[in-house]
Amino acid sequence: MIIFSSCESNEVVGNKGQKEKIELEVSARVNDQFTHNAIAKFNAKNKYIRLVVDDIPQNVNKEYSDKLAADLMAGTGPDLFCNNTDIFPSIYKAIQNKTFYDLNKLIKKDNEFKLEDYYEEIINCGEIDGNRYILPTNFDVHIFYGFDKVLKSNNINIDNKNLSWEILSNVSLKYTKSKGKYFFVPMDFQSIFESYGKSFVDYKSKKANFDSNEFINLIKSYKSIISAICPPEYAMKYQGLYWGMVKDNALILLQTYSTNPEFFWSEYNFGKKVLNSDIKLYPYPSSQSNGNYSAYVTKFAAISNKCEYPEEAFEFIKYVLSKEIQNDAVISSAPVNKEAYNEIINYFSSNEKRGKEIKNPADDKTYKSEAISADLAKILADIPEKVNTCDFIDKSVLRIINDEMAAFLNESKTAEQTAKVINEKVSLFLNE
Numbered sequence: 001m002i003i004f005s006s007c008e009s010n011e012v013v014g015n016k017g018q019k020e021k022i023e024l025e026v027s028a029r030v031n032d033q034f035t036h037n038a039i040a041k042f043n044a045k046n047k048y049i050r051l052v053v054d055d056i057p058q059n060v061n062k063e064y065s066d067k068l069a070a071d072l073m074a075g076t077g078p079d080l081f082c083n084n085t086d087i088f089p090s091i092y093k094a095i096q097n098k099t100f101y102d103l104n105k106l107i108k109k110d111n112e113f114k115l116e117d118y119y120e121e122i123i124n125c126g127e128i129d130g131n132r133y134i135l136p137t138n139f140d141v142h143i144f145y146g147f148d149k150v151l152k153s154n155n156i157n158i159d160n161k162n163l164s165w166e167i168l169s170n171v172s173l174k175y176t177k178s179k180g181k182y183f184f185v186p187m188d189f190q191s192i193f194e195s196y197g198k199s200f201v202d203y204k205s206k207k208a209n210f211d212s213n214e215f216i217n218l219i220k221s222y223k224s225i226i227s228a229i230c231p232p233e234y235a236m237k238y239q240g241l242y243w244g245m246v247k248d249n250a251l252i253l254l255q256t257y258s259t260n261p262e263f264f265w266s267e268y269n270f271g272k273k274v275l276n277s278d279i280k281l282y283p284y285p286s287s288q289s290n291g292n293y294s295a296y297v298t299k300f301a302a303i304s305n306k307c308e309y310p311e312e313a314f315e316f317i318k319y320v321l322s323k324e325i326q327n328d329a330v331i332s333s334a335p336v337n338k339e340a341y342n343e344i345i346n347y348f349s350s351n352e353k354r355g356k357e358i359k360n361p362a363d364d365k366t367y368k369s370e371a372i373s374a375d376l377a378k379i380l381a382d383i384p385e386k387v388n389t390c391d392f393i394d395k396s397v398l399r400i401i402n403d404e405m406a407a408f409l410n411e412s413k414t415a416e417q418t419a420k421v422i423n424e425k426v427s428l429f430l431n432e
Contacts, residue, residue, distance in 0.1 A: 100133035138333035142195035149277035165221035182230035195284035197294030197389035211423035259334035
């Protein structure tokens with residue numbers, strides 16, 4: 001067969017000259033409305049490419065991940081991926097095993113797709129040694145947020161520019177000790193690790209570096225603030241509504257991984273209407289402690305190396321990354337497309353978002369909304385521009401860290417012993 005590709009249609013011409021429809025299988029979560037919407041719209045627009053969904057469970061277990069990896073190694077499995085990285089035991093091992101097609105080969109030949117249309121640090125995190133096997137579709141950034149009225153009334157001043165876990169530890173413990181109240185919403189060590197901006201793993205040399213002073217100090221920092229973190233069972237006094245705790249001055253900082261402007265529109269309005277207060281955003285401290293953000297990517301698009309029609313498959317990836325699809329309201333994470341992200345901010349800054357009825361569960365009252373302020377809009381627009389590290393984090397590495405952190409927090413091991421065991425187990429995993 002001879003393949004003809006164009007931006008308007010992609011046709012496969014059979015030996016007798018008849019047009020044939022190409023069918024490509026896409027791996028997607030069964031509950032992933034964003035990808036399912038994109039597939040439906042793509043199929044409606046394309047006459048000669050038809051996408052079929054390989055629906056996988058919302059919660060992927062080890063048995064599924066191992067089978068998928070084995071299928072791909074054997075040359076079977078889906079043609080395309082628009083999925084979370086946790087479908088593989090290790091996204092990096094999948095890359096090293098040449099599971100995916102090098103997208104740079106397609107990007108170089110494509111006159112429409114421009115890498116500069118996307119946030120550089122984020123879109124490039126899938127490029128390894130000059131080859132681009134995966135493209136992020138969305139990204140997350142862990143963010144603390146509070147309200148200036150609450151912060152000022154408790155004499156709390158947090159400097160964004162030089163924020164570190166040591167500084168946050170000192171501020172939170174001082175507050176907790178003097179007030180007898182909690183500073184942070186429930187948070188685990190994984191969120192701290194994801195936002196730290198350093199993986200402590202060298203996949204190329206298959207070496208781990210968890211047995212280091214830097215990682216040891218990081219887990220010690222987390223343990224030091226445990227008393228300032230609100231236990232989930234305490235929050236049940238407020239029916240699990242942390243907003244109610246903030247309203248009662250029983251909690252200082254909330255947190256989110258979502259940088260979608262819609263989320264902050266609602267939080268901004270609750271701050272204005274319930275607390276008569278402006279919202280304040282703080283990045284989780286990173287390894288550089290410079291006020292910039294460390295992003296991480298959980299969702300990606302890629303083409304299987306066994307795909308017979310990579311150029312046609314790339315048409316769908318381009319579509320997923322287009323402004324039209326990246327503007328989809330069902331995305332909880334931030335889009336990587338610059339124009340889409342800024343259009344979403346502009347929408348929540350516009351008159352269209354004024355006067356909407358919104359209900360705050362903290363006081364069960366309904367309020368008329370405001371558009372987000374120009375100051376908040378600028379802060380949101382700056383977040384992806386201030387991302388200076390971005391990474392994929394392997395599910396298997398996270399599982400090892402989380403398992404060993406449990407032993408550290410219950411006093412079964414010291415920080416040094418914990419770091420040593422994590423290093424040994426991750427090193428073993430890397431060399432399997």
